[in-house]
Every structure is written in C-alpha cells, then in structure tokens.
Amino acid sequence: MSDITANLAYESHSIAHHGPRLKISEKIALTAMAIGSMLLALSLIAVNDSTSETLKNLWFNISWALAIGGGGYFALSKHLNDRPGVRNQGKTTDSLTARGAWGWMMGIVFTSFYICLYWFPRQLEGLVRIHDPFSLFMRGRAADEWFVYGTIYTILTLLMGAKAIAKYRHNRYQIIRTSVIMIVQLTFSYLFPVLAAKFSQPEIYFSYLWPLAYDKLFPSSIDHFLHSGAIGYFIIGWFVVGTFIATPVLTYYFGKRWYCSWVCGCGGLANTMGDSWRQVSDKSLKSWKIERWTIHSVLAFIVILTVVLWFEPYLPAAFKEIAFQMRKFYAFVIGAAFSGVVGVGFYPLMGTRVWCRFGCPMAAVLGLLQRFNSRFRITTNGAQCISCGNCSKYCEMGIDVRHYAQRGQNIIRASCVGCGICATVCPRGVLSLENGPLEERYNQEQGLSLLGKTKAQ
Amino acid sequence: MSERHIVILGNGITGITAARTLRKRSNHRITVVSGETEHHFSRTALMYIFMGDMRYEDTKPFPDDFWAKNRIDLKQGWVDSIDSQQKQLLFKNGESLKYDTLILATGSKPNRFGWPGEELIGVQGLYSYQDLEMMERNAKGAKRAVLVGGGLIGVEVAEMLLTRNIQVTFLVREKTFWGSVLPIGESAMINREIRAHGVDLRLETGLKEILSDGEGRVRAVETLSGDEIACEMVFLTAGVSPQIEMVKASGIECDRGILVDRFLKTSVPDIWAGGDCAQHREAPEGRRPIEQVWYTGKIQGERLAANICGDLAEYDPGIWFNSAKFFDIEYQTYGWVMPKLKEGEKSFYWEHPEGNKSVRINFEEKSGAVLGVNVFGIRHRHQVWEQWILEKKTIHEVLTHLGAANFDPEFYRQYESEIITAFNLLYPDQPVELKTQKGLFSKFFAKILK
Numbered sequence: 016m017s018d019i020t021a022n023l024a025y026e027s028h029s030i031a032h033h034g035p036r037l038k039i040s041e042k043i044a045l046t047a048m049a050i051g052s053m054l055l056a057l058s059l060i061a062v063n064d065s066t067s068e069t070l071k072n073l074w075f076n077i078s079w080a081l082a083i084g085g086g087g088y089f090a091l092s093k094h095l096n097d098r099p100g101v102r103n104q105g106k107t108t109d110s111l112t113a114r115g116a117w118g119w120m121m122g123i124v125f126t127s128f129y130i131c132l133y134w135f136p137r138q139l140e141g142l143v144r145i146h147d148p149f150s151l152f153m154r155g156r157a158a159d160e161w162f163v164y165g166t167i168y169t170i171l172t173l174l175m176g177a178k179a180i181a182k183y184r185h186n187r188y189q190i191i192r193t194s195v196i197m198i199v200q201l202t203f204s205y206l207f208p209v210l211a212a213k214f215s216q217p218e219i220y221f222s223y224l225w226p227l228a229y230d231k232l233f234p235s236s237i238d239h240f241l242h243s244g245a246i247g248y249f250i251i252g253w254f255v256v257g258t259f260i261a262t263p264v265l266t267y268y269f270g271k272r273w274y275c276s277w278v279c280g281c282g283g284l285a286n287t288m289g290d291s292w293r294q295v296s297d298k299s300l301k302s303w304k305i306e307r308w309t310i311h312s313v314l315a316f317i318v319i320l321t322v323v324l325w326f327e328p329y330l331p332a333a334f335k336e337i338a339f340q341m342r343k344f345y346a347f348v349i350g351a352a353f354s355g356v357v358g359v360g361f362y363p364l365m366g367t368r369v370w371c372r373f374g375c376p377m378a379a380v381l382g383l384l385q386r387f388n389s390r391f392r393i394t395t396n397g398a399q400c401i402s403c404g405n406c407s408k409y410c411e412m413g414i415d416v417r418h419y420a421q422r423g424q425n426i427i428r429a430s431c432v433g434c435g436i437c438a439t440v441c442p443r444g445v446l447s448l449e450n451g452p453l454e455e456r457y458n459q460e461q462g463l464s465l466l467g468k469t470k471a472q
Numbered sequence: 473m474s475e476r477h478i479v480i481l482g483n484g485i486t487g488i489t490a491a492r493t494l495r496k497r498s499n500h501r502i503t504v505v506s507g508e509t510e511h512h513f514s515r516t517a518l519m520y521i522f523m524g525d526m527r528y529e530d531t532k533p534f535p536d537d538f539w540a541k542n543r544i545d546l547k548q549g550w551v552d553s554i555d556s557q558q559k560q561l562l563f564k565n566g567e568s569l570k571y572d573t574l575i576l577a578t579g580s581k582p583n584r585f586g587w588p589g590e591e592l593i594g595v596q597g598l599y600s601y602q603d604l605e606m607m608e609r610n611a612k613g614a615k616r617a618v619l620v621g622g623g624l625i626g627v628e629v630a631e632m633l634l635t636r637n638i639q640v641t642f643l644v645r646e647k648t649f650w651g652s653v654l655p656i657g658e659s660a661m662i663n664r665e666i667r668a669h670g671v672d673l674r675l676e677t678g679l680k681e682i683l684s685d686g687e688g689r690v691r692a693v694e695t696l697s698g699d700e701i702a703c704e705m706v707f708l709t710a711g712v713s714p715q716i717e718m719v720k721a722s723g724i725e726c727d728r729g730i731l732v733d734r735f736l737k738t739s740v741p742d743i744w745a746g747g748d749c750a751q752h753r754e755a756p757e758g759r760r761p762i763e764q765v766w767y768t769g770k771i772q773g774e775r776l777a778a779n780i781c782g783d784l785a786e787y788d789p790g791i792w793f794n795s796a797k798f799f800d801i802e803y804q805t806y807g808w809v810m811p812k813l814k815e816g817e818k819s820f821y822w823e824h825p826e827g828n829k830s831v832r833i834n835f836e837e838k839s840g841a842v843l844g845v846n847v848f849g850i851r852h853r854h855q856v857w858e859q860w861i862l863e864k865k866t867i868h869e870v871l872t873h874l875g876a877a878n879f880d881p882e883f884y885r886q887y888e889s890e891i892i893t894a895f896n897l898l899y900p901d902q903p904v905e906l907k908t909q910k911g912l913f914s915k916f917f918a919k920i921l922k
Binding site for chain 2 (some may be wrong): 036058098099100101103104105106107108109185186188191213274298299394396397398401402403404407408417421435438439442443444445448449450451452
C-alpha cells in the first residue's frame with residue numbers, strides 16, 4: 016500500500032504551509048507507515064511460491080503493523096491536535112489534492128493496481144502470497160488476489176474512516192454515517208463472505224444489490240442459489256426484496272443516501288480513503304449532461320441484458336451468442352474497467368465518485384427514485400447564502416449546490432448521495448439534509464425582496 | 473418600453489443582481505463594468521482562496537459562459553469619471569462608454585484614519601481581489617501580523633494568517649470584541665474563541681503609530697497603551713466605507729456614500745445607486761443609512777432593476793438578519809438584538825455549559841412579543857424566525873415551538889428542553905412546555921398551529 020503512505024506523507028508536506036508543523040511522534044509514525052508500505056510493495060517482487068511460511072507470516076505482520084499503526088497514528092494525530100471544525104486548508108494548493116504531480120502519481124498507482132487486479136493478477140503474486148497465512152486462518156484456504164483486494168479495501172476503509180471521523184468530529188451526522196459505512200464494509204463486505212468461504216457456503220456480498228451487483232439477478236445466479244439449499248432461498252429473497260422493495264421504499268423515505276452513503280462499499284471507500292479528493296470533481300454543466308447520458312446508458316444496458324438472459328432459452332442461437340457477447344462486454348467494460356480502474360483509479364483526478372456519478376446503474380435507479388418520488392431534499396435556509404462556493408467545491412458528485420442555495424431553492428438532484436458535506440462546510444448554516452412532506456419540496460427561485468410578508472412589489 | 477443601454481458600474485453582488493434581474497425583466501442592453509476582475513466573484517470567499525480551501529475560479533457564483541448566454545456584456549476597466557451631461561463613462565485608458573441609464577454599485581474600501589505610517593509597505597486592508605493579491609505578497613516571510621480594529625473582517629484575516637503560521641496580534645478598542653453589535657455574553661464567547669485559536673487578542677487598546685524599518689516597510693506598531701509589537705504585516709480592519717471618490721468628483725451628490733432616495737435614485741437623472749456605496753437619505757425604519765451587508769446589496773440590486781423597469785417601489789429590506797462565522801462558531805441573527813436593551817425590552821439568554829453555543833431572544837416586556845434572536849453554534853431557520861417576528865409571536869409561543877426553528881444537521885444534540893428549563897427558572901409564573909420538536913414536519917405543524 017505505497018499509495019496511502021505517499022498520500023499521508025504528502026499531507027505532512029502540505030501542512031508545513033497550512034496548519035501546525037509535524038511533531039516528532041508524527042514523523043516517527045509517518046516513517047513507520049512508509050516502511051510498512053514499502054515492505055508491502057517490495058513483496059510484489061521479492062516473494063514467490065518458494066518463500067517460507069514463516070517469512071510470509073513475518074512479512075505480512077510487520078508490514079501491515081507498520082502501515083496501519085503508523086498511518087493510523089499520523090492520520091488521527093493530525094486531526095485530533097487541531098480543534099474540531101471544518102479544515103480544508105490547502106486542499107486546492109497541495110499537489111496531492113489539487114491534481115498536481117503527486118495527485119497524478121497516485122492516480123497512476125491506483126489505476127495500475129486495478130489493471131493488475133482485473134487482467135494481470137500474476138503481477139500481484141508476491142503480495143498475494145504474503146497473505147496466505149492470514150487467508151488460511153480466516154477462511155481455511157490460500158489467498159487469492161480477490162481476498163487480498165478485499166483485505167486492503169477493508170483496511171483502508173477502516174483506517175481512513177477513522178481519519179474521516181476525526182476530521183469531521185464536530186458533526187454527528189458525519190460521525191454516525193462514517194461509522195456505519197465502516198461497519199458495513201467490515202461485516203457485510205468482508206467478514207461475512209470470508210466466513211462463508213470458510214464454511215463452504217456461497218460467498219455473498221449482501222450489501223451489493225442488483226443492478227450494481229449486475230449478475231445477482233441473472234438466471235444463472237438464481238439457478239445457482241436454488242441449488243444451495245435453504246440458504247439459497249434466503250439469498251434469492253434478500254436480493255429480490257432488496258432491489259424491488261427495500262430500494263423504492265427506503266429511497267422514498269430517506270433519499271438515495273440510505274444506500275450510497277450508508278451501505279455501499281464503493282461509497283464507503285469514496286468517503287473514507289477518497290475524502291481528500293472530493294473537491295476535484297468537475298462542477299460544470301457539461302459534465303452534468305455527460306453524466307446523465309452515461310449513467311442511464313449503463314442502466315439501460317444492464318436492464319436489457321438481464322431481461323435478455325432470462326429469455327435466452329427461447330432465443331435463436333444467433334441471439335444467444337449476442338447475449339453472451341453482451342455479458343462479456345458488460346463484465347469487461349463496466350464491471351472491471353469502469354467501476355474499478357476508472358472508478359477508484361481516477362480518485363485523485365476526477366474526484367471520489369467517478370463510478371457513482373457516471374456509471375453505477377444502482378445509483379441511476381436510486382437517482383430516478385430520489386428525483387421523482389422521495390421525501391429527501393437539501394433545504395436552503397432562506398436568504399442566508401453568501402455564494403462563497405464551499406458547498407459546490409466540496410460536493411463529490413459535482414453538483415453546483417451554490418446554484419440553488421444562492422437562489423433560495425431546495426436542492427433536489429438525482430445524483431445527490433446525501434453525504435452531507437455541503438451542509439458541513441457551509442459557513443453560514445444555509446444547508447440541511449431533510450426528509451419531509453412532498454409539498455414545498457420544490458421551491459422556485461425566491462426574489463429576496465419577496466421574502467416574508469414585507470413584499471416590496 | 474424602448475430598449476435602453478443600461479450600464480452597471482461594479483460587478484459585486486449588487487451590480488450582478490441588478491444585471492440578472494434586468495435580464496429577467498427586460499430586453500435592455502446590459503453592460504457590467506469593473507476594474508477589479510473580469511467576472512463576478514464572491515467577495516465573502518476571499519479568505520478561502522488564501523487558505524487554500526478554494527481557487528479563485530471556485531468563488532465565481534456563475535460559470536463564465538453564463539454572461540454571454542444571458543446577453544450581459546462584461547467590460548473590465550477602471551472608470552476615471554462619469555460625464556452625466558453626455559451620459560458616458562470615461563475610462564482611465566481613454567476609452568468611453570455611452571449609457572442611457574447608469575447604476576452605481578462601486579462597493580467599499582477599507583477605512584483608514586490617517587494613522588502615522590499607514591502608507592508603509594505591509595500595511596493593508598482586505599476587501600478587493602487586489603487586496604488579496606497584496607496580502608499574498610506581504611505574507612511572504614512574515615512572522616507576525618497586527619490587526620487593527622475588531623470586526624468580522626478582522627476575525628477572518630486572523631483565521632487566514634494562522635493557516636500560514638503567521639502569529640496574530642489583534643488590537644480592539646472596545647472592552648470586548650464586536651461590543652458595538654454583540655451583547656456581552658456572546659461577545660465574551662467570541663473573545664474566548666479568538667484566544668483559543670492562539671490569537672493575541674488585546675482589548676481596550678488601539679494603534680498609535682506604525683513604525684518603519686527605514687526602507688519603507690513595516691517594522692513594528694506602537695499601541696495606544698505604549699507597547700511596541702514587532703511585525704511584518706499590519707491589517708486595517710476597522711470597517712469599510714463607500715468607494716465614491718470618482719463618483720463625488722463627477723458631481724453626483726454624496727455624503728459618506730452616494731445619496732439615494734427610497735427608490736435608489738441619485739441626485740442625477742438616470743443614475744441610480746445601491747449596495748455598499750449607497751447612503752440612504754431616509755433609511756428604512758431601524759436601519760443604518762449605509763449597510764455593507766451581502767444580502768442588502770442583493771435586495772438593492774433587485775429593487776434597482778425592478779424600478780428601472782418601471783415597477784417602481786421603495787427599497788424595503790424586510791426583517792433584519794445576518795450571519796457570520798468566528799473561527800469555528802457560526803452566528804445567525806434574525807430581528808433586532810442590540811448590545812444594550814432599550815426601554816421596555818427584556819432579554820433571555822441561554823448558554824451551553826461548554827461556552828460555545830448560545831441562544832438569546834429579546835422581547836417586549838409588556839406584550840411578550842419577540843424582537844429578535846442571536847444564535848451561536850446552533851443553526852436556525854430564517855423563514856420561521858421571520859414569521860415569528862412579523863407576527864409578533866410571544867416569547868412563550870416561540871419557546872413552545874422552538875424546535876420548529878432548529879436547522880442543525882440530523883443527529884445533532886437538541887437543546888430546546890435545556891433552553892426552556894432555563895427560561896422557566898427565570899420566569900416560573902407561566903412555565904413553557906416544548907411542543908414542537910425539530911424537523912420539517914414540525915415546521916409545517918407550527919404553521920398550522922399559528
């Protein structure tokens with residue numbers, strides 16, 4: 016995990032300009048994290064099949080202990096030494112967080128990791144092997160690249176989640192929300208599937224619903240679950256209810272945030288590890304236009320594909336081949352390249368929610384529900400907005416929140432994931448995430464002189 | 473109405489609101505002139521550029537293509553004089569621009585009181601984009617800055633400088649920070665907050681002289697109490713005043729600001745003025761003749777445009793409100809809460825034991841009608857308070873439904889019960905019982921109950 020090292024190491028550099036200088040203990044922690052991360056990176060070339068179990072075990076323990084211990088201490092110390100409050104100083108001047116050389120380097124590191132993970136897993140062999148002892152302990156079998164990926168993903172979510180909580184500790188919405196996404200990642204997206212593997216049960220990620228988990232409702236998956244005994248029926252029930260009942264009902268009451276900012280692992284990683292990059296998302300009208308086309312195209316594609324697969328037995332052979340190719344195309348282009356390589360790889364360059372914003376079909380469904388049938392809105396507080404732009408700048412979805420706030424309008428946008436950061440960074444108490452009656456959910460631009468009853472015209 | 477060329481001098485919030493409103497209401501040709509920047513930006517966000525929270529581009533409330541799309545011409549240049557006979561602006565570079573109607577929205581400049589040494593390099597105020605650029609230059613290598621004059625800009629400057637590890641000494645003439653606006657409870661809270669962030673806040677003292685290093689740069693300041701403080705930067709943050717030299721010289725009647733009537737007309741036909749630079753001959757009831765506030769600039773811009781379009785009405789700012797942030801403590805106010813109570817007024821003040829949140833409600837002793845509220849560290853709803861004040865709700869009614877005004881984020885601790893308990897201890901005769909909890913439903917519920 017050379018990525019987090021560099022990330023945090025860079026931040027240390029940055030706060031030389033903005034905020035207090037590093038303490039000795041923080042320097043030690045940073046060094047520990049750097050060594051740990053370098054050891055993890057070194058395993059890529061230095062470890063192989065013939066490495067002894069003892070060495071692998073030692074390598075795993077030392078490198079992760081240094082990386083987690085050092086990183087955790089540094090991340091927490093940096094924020095806890097500061098008074099609670101909004102701290103975004105230096106975000107637009109630091110190379111790492113403002114698309115400078117460090118940002119690009121980080122983007123390349125992330126992207127390379129995903130490319131290896133999806134298409135060249137052999138390149139990760141050394142890193143996978145040092146996780147063998149841990150994997151053996153956790154699930155009774157040797158590690159593979161997906162186990163390692165899940166482990167790294169979970170560690171990053173927890174570590175950087177703790178950092179996010181420290182950073183936003185003046186805000187209870189952020190504390191509770193971040194804690195929940197950390198817990199969901201640890202349990203539903205890590206421990207449950209790992210334990211399922213251990214007890215030879217289907218490895219199910221219960222927190223990923225169709226159409227994000229695009230094959231969950233494919234006939235082949237349903238067929239597989241039907242042959243998995245009683246638990247199989249439970250799984251089918253879970254996903255059918257999750258997609259067709261829980262999704263519209265929960266979104267009606269709470270907006271799409273119940274999923275995107277409280278449950279989903281993609282959102283979880285974005286709001287923990289990715290938090291430092293939320294501001295680089297593009298806020299232009301043009302990107303909003305592009306986003307609407309891409310995300311709904313992906314949704315249309317996966318819906319059509321799923322329907323086609325269900326009717327596959329009745330289709331002529333030529334169509335079967337088309338369905339097969341469509342499935343392959345989706346898995347490669349959307350499932351791997353878009354959601355993984357671009358979705359996370361481009362964090363430092365396009366913001367933390369590239370996938371959620373431009374690609375995720377689940378976000379598209381939730382967005383349509385939120386836009387047209389939900390009690391959720393971000394309320395604008397009368398005429399208090401001073402157009403400073405913090406809300407728009409720190410919106411990871413690239414929503415120009417200020418556009419609405421300065422006009423006194425509520426913000427109702429399909430893409431809003433309800434992370435609540437706009438309301439957090441607002442210096443004048445203008446924004447609040449609320450669920451409420453559908454009347455007055457939409458409000459027109461208010462002329463200021465029309466406020467209240469002292470109408471001037 | 474025939475189409476005219478309306479020229480707006482100043483691209484701050486007043487000028488830009490006027491331009492947008494004119495465009496919505498008419499087909500007039502609109503030109504916005506500014507020397508400061510090509511595009512409108514949010515002056516209130518200058519601090520965030522310096523601290524690295526945002527870039528200059530991020531402080532523009534409208535995308536750059538907005539202006540062409542809305543047929544609003546932009547012209548960057550400094551105006552040298554107004555020729556109201558020929559109806560044209562004469563620019564410093566020799567160009568000229570004809571107008572049929574002129575709107576003056578020239579804004580403010582930092583106050584200078586003729587202090588010895590105020591012309592030295594390193595001495596500045598913070599209002600314009602150019603001031604920010606100067607601050608960036610002056611901050612290089614600086615170790616300490618002295619801020620002269622306690623107000624909202626001073627606190628912002630202090631916060632900005634601390635992010636660059638520049639130590640701050642803050643000289644405030646009053647007994648307590650912003651004591652001319654805030655009652656002592658709130659003011660003391662802000663004194664503590666300023667000091668907690670490491671600012672050397674010195675009350676009841678001021679600037680005597682700024683001392684030179686012999687090469688035209690600031691070396692130190694001498695305070696009225698006789699202390700000499702070595703520093704590389706001096707900020708004059710004792711308020712702002714209208715920027716009107718050029719306007720005055722062009723024969724438009726001015727006092728401290730450009731004099732306007734209740735319709736925002738100046739002394740010269742077809743010239744209007746609004747925002748920071750305008751001085752109202754008859755100020756609206758209870759208001760100062762010059763108000764340098766973001767939203768009153770916005771309202772005046774809107775009113776100006778409507779009046780020019782023939783929809784004539786007097787400027788009416790409505791119920792007073794404002795907001796600010798002092799380091800990490802947010803402040804909102806609705807209605808009137810003066811530092812000293814007037815005859816027949818009472819004040820109820822609650823402060824959280826941790827000393828970083830408070831609510832103060834002022835009301836009429838006889839009728840109990842609420843006059844205004846100060847909230848610190850808690851967010852309250854604008855419309856709810858506006859309605860309560862307009863409808864002269866009593867303090868009892870307001871406290872009963874206090875939750876309806878709560879605008880804090882979800883899961884935040886709610887203090888309504890504690891506030892009411894404190895009130896009932898003071899006024900045990902008619903104890904209040906909290907009936908409306910926080911939330912959107914309660915807001916609607918409160919409406920029904922009224």
